[in-house]
Amino acid sequence: GLFGERPNASTYTALGEEAVTVEGVAYNCQVQQTESNAAGRRTVTTTWFAPQVAPFVLRRQTKTLDPQTSAVLSETSMEVTRLSVPRRILARMRSVAEVRIVQQHPRGQTRSVAFTSPEIPGGIVSQTTEEFDLTGKLLRRTKAELVDFEKK
Numbered sequence: 178g179l180f181g182e183r184p185n186a187s188t189y190t191a192l193g194e195e196a197v198t199v200e201g202v203a204y205n206c207q208v209q210q211t212e213s214n215a216a217g218r219r220t221v222t223t224t225w226f227a228p229q230v231a232p233f234v235l236r237r238q239t240k241t242l243d244p245q246t247s248a249v250l251s252e253t254s255m256e257v258t259r260l261s262v263p264r265r266i267l268a269r270m271r272s273v274a275e276v277r278i279v280q281q282h283p284r285g286q287t288r289s290v291a292f293t294s295p296e297i298p299g300g301i302v303s304q305t306t307e308e309f310d311l312t313g314k315l316l317r318r319t320k321a322e323l324v325d326f327e328k329k
Contacts, residue, residue, distance in 0.1 A: 187213035197225045197235040199257050204230055219244045231295045232257060232274045251282040264292055266302055266323065273302050285310040298326055 192208040206225035213220050218241050225236040237255040242248065259275040266273075271294055278289040291304040303322040310316055 187211055192223070195225065197227065197256075199235060199260055204235060206235055214244060217244065218242065218250065219247075230260060232276070232293050232300070233295075251280060253278065253280040262292065264302060266294070266297065267325065271296060271302075285313075285316070297323065 188211065190210045190212075192210055194205055195208050196203040197206050198204075204227045206227045208223065208225055210221065210223045212222075220239060220241050222237065222239040224234055227233060227235050234255075235257045237253075239253045241250045241252070243250055255276060255278045257274050258277050261272045262275050263270050264273045265271075273292040273294045276289075276291045276293055278287075278291065280287040286309045287306060288309070289304055289306040292302040293300045294302055301321070301323070303320070305318070305320045307315060308317040
């Protein structure tokens, strides 16, 4: 499976439709949930998929749980905050989406802002990530930026 689980160790459930609002515009999304068990952990992911607008996944929430106690071990939320941000990528202006990702984990929190485009192989144009300890102290800041790509 996608998370290293054995065959038949994951389940998929369609939860219906729900609107997700980005920049004041509501988009109808198909809500899907997957649950998997691997490496002694249970992972539940809910995804809001909008086939009519890139980057297509407008929101995703993932919880990793202890399978015995159902205690939350980590939680990650991803949401598209802007759909059309003009960015210079190499020599050309392109429209990209802004995505915010927040992960809560036992050591603290990780927050990222990424700019993505379906025109770019791999999708990520740039990403800035900050890691914080349990007291909120900034431990690390990293930035990744696309410097070149080839599209055949």
